[in-house]
Amino acid sequence: MEITFLGAAREVTGSCYLIRAGDAKILLDCGQIQGRRRDEARNLEVLSIPVSELDAVILSHAHIDHSGRIPLLVKQGYDGPIYTHHASQALCEIMLLDSGYLHEKDAEWENKRRSKLGRPLVTPLYTRDDAVRALPLFAGIAYGEEVEILPGVRMRLADAGHILGSAIVELWHDDGASTSKLVFSGDLGYKHAPVMRDPAKISTADLLLLESTYGDRLHRSFDETLRELGGIFEKARSAGGNILIPAFAVGRTQDLLYLLAQHYEEWGLSQWQVFLDSPMAIRATEVYSKFAALYDAPLFTRDGDVRSLPNLTCTLTTDESMAINQVKSGAIIIAGSGMCTGGRIHHHLTNNIERPETHLIFIGFQAYGTLGRRLVDGVDSVKLWGRDHVVRARIHTVGGLSAHADQEGLTDWYGQFDAAPQVCLVHGEERAQQGLSAALKKKYAVTPTIPDRGDTRKI
Numbered sequence: 001m002e003i004t005f006l007g008a009a010r011e012v013t014g015s016c017y018l019i020r021a022g023d024a025k026i027l028l029d030c031g032q033i034q035g036r037r038r039d040e041a042r043n044l045e046v047l048s049i050p051v052s053e054l055d056a057v058i059l060s061h062a063h064i065d066h067s068g069r070i071p072l073l074v075k076q077g078y079d080g081p082i083y084t085h086h087a088s089q090a091l092c093e094i095m096l097l098d099s100g101y102l103h104e105k106d107a108e109w110e111n112k113r114r115s116k117l118g119r120p121l122v123t124p125l126y127t128r129d130d131a132v133r134a135l136p137l138f139a140g141i142a143y144g145e146e147v148e149i150l151p152g153v154r155m156r157l158a159d160a161g162h163i164l165g166s167a168i169v170e171l172w173h174d175d176g177a178s179t180s181k182l183v184f185s186g187d188l189g190y191k192h193a194p195v196m197r198d199p200a201k202i203s204t205a206d207l208l209l210l211e212s213t214y215g216d217r218l219h220r221s222f223d224e225t226l227r228e229l230g231g232i233f234e235k236a237r238s239a240g241g242n243i244l245i246p247a248f249a250v251g252r253t254q255d256l257l258y259l260l261a262q263h264y265e266e267w268g269l270s271q272w273q274v275f276l277d278s279p280m281a282i283r284a285t286e287v288y289s290k291f292a293a294l295y296d297a298p299l300f301t302r303d304g305d306v307r308s309l310p311n312l313t314c315t316l317t318t319d320e321s322m323a324i325n326q327v328k329s330g331a332i333i334i335a336g337s338g339m340c341t342g343g344r345i346h347h348h349l350t351n352n353i354e355r356p357e358t359h360l361i362f363i364g365f366q367a368y369g370t371l372g373r374r375l376v377d378g379v380d381s382v383k384l385w386g387r388d389h390v391v392r393a394r395i396h397t398v399g400g401l402s403a404h405a406d407q408e409g410l411t412d413w414y415g416q417f418d419a420a421p422q423v424c425l426v427h428g429e430e431r432a433q434q435g436l437s438a439a440l441k442k443k444y445a446v447t448p449t450i451p452d453r454g455d456t457r458k459i
């Protein structure tokens with residue numbers, strides 16, 4: 001087997017690896033690059049080979065930085081199978097269509113600007129229709145099911161414990177003389193995460209591609225995080241305003257709903273009204289409820305309601321969302337986007353950010369350059385819908401709700417292999433990768449490789 005690192009090499013987003021196994025060519029993940037404009041410009045170049053030569057795609061999980069360029073691949077002519085877990089397939093049906101819609105809107109907005117300046121117009125990276133065309137290519141499989149995807153090439157998915165349907169990928173190539181085995185960790189979950197199970201143990205690999213997002217960090221203990229959240233709810237209650245929580249639609253929102261239900265009495269939540277104000281998050285929660293057998297939390301029922309959170313209102317339509325503007329006190333509003341780069345959270349920020357009784361809680365990673373990051377960094381004012389707003393709200397960053405394993409989680413997971421496999425660190429920024437590399441070296445006397453984009457590795 002030969003692996004070419006096309007994306008998420010010395011960076012976090014754009015997960016994409018080309019695998020040659022004999023004559024077969026397989027793409028492992030086809031994620032979107034998210035971040036600075038010049039990085040995002042690289043989204044157009046998906047493959048290093050003609051798309052017609054690609055035989056199969058394997059997708060580790062539904063997050064856009066792993067799945068987001070599948071519609072582009074289809075737009076470029078790919079019409080082969082896309083193997084992923086059934087639940088990831090169901091999530092992609094929502095997420096890829098939404099992503100296509102957002103690309104159309106982005107291009108529309110950019111073209112308005114360009115036509116004023118007399119500049120040439122742009123086309124969207126892909127459209128909602130391109131995403132629709134990708135959906136029939138998905139072939140859902142279950143955890144533990146071994147599938148021969150091409151002659152001599154077998155694969156199996158194991159629970160990565162990161163989000164619903166997230167998978168560790170095991171891939172074997174038998175060339176007639178010998179068998180080689182590649183394991184891709186995908187994004188690995190945090191061991192004590194509230195909803196998902198712990199990442200599955202894998203026993204053998206000739207080469208491991210290991211994610212390293214938090215490779216240089218140790219998460220705060222989960223109990224401490226719960227106490228911190230409880231404390232914020234108490235303060236917010238006596239302040240008498242609203243609580244805003246920007247949240248990622250898939251994964252973090254469901255974790256949060258679960259925690260709110262679990263600590264309903266303890267956190268005095270009966271005095272609040274909880275709004276889930278994100279169509280994507282509402283639909284994703286419905287998918288979670290359909291796949292309740294995949295996690296331990298009894299929270300999500302088959303018809304999609306969040307059983308133990310009696311005061312939850314899911315606001316799907318714009319009118320329902322706008323009605324929340326009338327609530328000046330006692331509302332917990334969960335809305336996207338997670339880093340405040342767009343979405344309904346902008347309306348709620350507009351209405352609440354100048355009020356000192358508002359509490360704004362960040363529970364996810366805020367990338368450099370986003371509005372969320374600027375708020376976390378303590379700016380005095382922000383521009384929303386073209387108008388400046390003085391920031392008077394109390395801002396909290398709760399760091400312990402990560403959907404990723406920390407350094408200890410990653411090294412422990414590596415430690416459960418029977419014999420320490422060779423390892424390439426992927427999906428991480430430089431500091432995190434150096435940190436994880438040093439930790440693995442110290443604990444297991446292995447020397448990880450940190451591949452660069454375009455590098456190739458043989459096993």
Ligand SMILES: [Zn+2]
Nearest residue numbers: 061063162187
């Ligand atoms: Zn992920």
Ligand SMILES: [Zn+2]
Nearest residue numbers: 063065066187
């Ligand atoms: Zn990822």
